[in-house]
Amino acid sequence: MNLLPSFRTVRPETLAEAVSALSAQGAQALGGGTDLLPNLRRGLGLPTTLVDLGAIGDLTGIAVLPDGSLRIGAGTSLEAIAEDASVRGAWPAIATAAALVAGPTHRVAATLGGNLCQDTRCIFYNQSEWWRSGNDYCLKYQGDKCHVVVKSDRCYATYHGDVAPALMVLDAQVEIVGPQGTRMLPAAQLFNEDGSNRLTLGQGEVLAAVVVPPAGLWRARYVKVRIRDAIDFPLAGIAVALKRDGDRIAGLKLAITGTNSAPLLVPTEAFVGAEWNAATAQAVVQAVRKTSNVLLTTVAGVKYRRRVLLAMTRKVVDELWSDS
Ligand SMILES: Cc1cc2nc3c(=O)[nH]c(=O)nc-3n(C[C@H](O)[C@H](O)[C@H](O)COP(=O)(O)OP(=O)(O)OC[C@H]3O[C@@H](n4cnc5c(N)ncnc54)[C@H](O)[C@@H]3O)c2cc1C
Ligand code: SF4
Known part of the structure; x- marks a missing residue:
């Protein structure tokens, strides 16, 4: 069994101390x-200090x-986000995405x-240090080659977060505090x-x-597919926000996860004003296909993940349209 590397832990009580x-x-x-510690136990990273953010009242x-x-x-x-009455009432896609992360015990500890x-x-x-060393490591950490896209000079590891796409289709901003002060940016620009x-x-x-x-x-929804429904990362996930005006689409936003190295917004401006019919549905699905770049980064097959992403896209927009 791998042990954690040696590091110091500090537990600041203010954001200013954390930044410092x-x-x-x-x-x-x-x-x-819940993400960092399993990785460190596998030898993925060697921080000298972990800055535990759990005692900063302003952060919760x-x-x-x-x-x-x-x-x-x-x-x-x-867990608190998934169960909050105002989030569930007015921004249910965020509550759903939070509730679909990992398993119940993870969600108690895991933070936004x-x-x-x-x-x-x-x-x-x-993978374990032993496994990775036997494969000459890889470009992302300790090695110099990518085993997924062999001639690539960048890493294609996949982003599997569930909450980001739901925030992105709802036009969320992230607040970042650092040595230069506070800045806000659209959630998509965090990645x-x-x-x-x-x-x-x-x-x-x-x-x-x-x-x-x-x-x-806006009406929004988040859906994902995973191997084990009780506890798994999305093999593919999609958030959709839709605004309907009679027979026309007044607004449509799509964001995908589990497919690329970042959660991505899909270009959808062309669909504003269109009717939701078979041709539009096909064009929306094609837009998702063009944005996604599913590679062999998970144990599940690439074809399956691509197909299920496109099937989910069609289904969730259809459902939102009917419910609006
Ligand atoms: C079995 C298993 C299943 C999982 N399934 C899912 C899943 O279905 N969906 C999913 O999205 N995730 C999943 N995860 C990953 C993880 O549990 C969650 O993403 C969780 O929300 C991570 O939150 P955390 O607070 O535990 O992050 P941590 O592990 O504490 O941190 C994760 C990373 O974020 C950085 N970080 C933390 N807080 C901040 C901050 N405020 N500002 C800047 N950087 C910060 C840390 O430095 C670290 O790099 C799973 C994990 C496991 C072990
Ligand atoms: S895609 Fe996988 S194999 Fe390639 S560099 Fe990234 S982590 Fe390593």
Whole structure:
């Protein structure tokens, strides 16, 4: 059995102290640890200091702001988000996505920040040190070749977070606090489509909160497929937000996960004003197909993941259309 590497743990009580601790070389944020600690036990990373964010009161809580927006602290547990009455009532896609992460015991410990910032995954990476050394490691960590896209100079490990796509289709912003102060950016811009450089956070920056605008007339849903329904990462997942005006699409947003190295918004501007019919459905499915890039990074077959993603797309937009 692999042991955790040796590191120091600090437990700041304010965001300012956390930023200062995270600004040191080799420091890494610790949320619930449900992604980070299993990885460290496999020898994936050698932080010198883990900055436990669990004692920072400002990082937890769910509030509906005076303008009707939703603010969720990055340290809030996924269980609390899944069960919160205001999230379930006005932003049900976020509650569903949180409720579909891993298993119940993970969701008690797992935080929103850790869920969004989780590492990318690959069958050549999420393995023991012994296994990886026998395969000459890989480009993402300790090696120099990618075994999935052999001639590539970048890593294609897949992002499997469930909550990000639901936030992205609802136009959420992330609040980032760092040595230079606080900045807001659209949730999609938190991510790089690069498996070994997955986040746009700078040294010392911490994800502090997510702010979601009022849902208004948008109806949204998140669905995923996984091997074991009780506890698994999405093999593919899609969030859809739809605004219907009679027989026309007044707004459509799609975001996918489990397919690329980042959760991605699918271009959908062309569908605004269209009728929802077989031709539009086919075009929407094609847009998802073009954006997705499913590779052999999981034990499940590529063809299956592609097909199921497209089938889910059609089904969920159909359902939202009928329910709107
Ligand atoms: C068996 C199993 C099944 C799983 N299934 C799923 C699944 O179905 N869907 C899914 O989405 N995930 C799944 N996960 C992954 C993980 O459990 C969740 O993503 C969880 O939400 C991670 O949150 P955490 O707080 O535990 O993160 P941590 O493990 O604490 O951190 C994860 C990463 O985020 C960084 N981080 C944490 N908080 C912050 C912050 N505030 N600012 C900046 N960086 C931060 C850490 O440095 C680390 O790199 C699974 C894990 C396991 C072990
Ligand atoms: S996609 Fe390639 S570089 Fe990235 S983890 Fe997998 S094998 Fe390694």
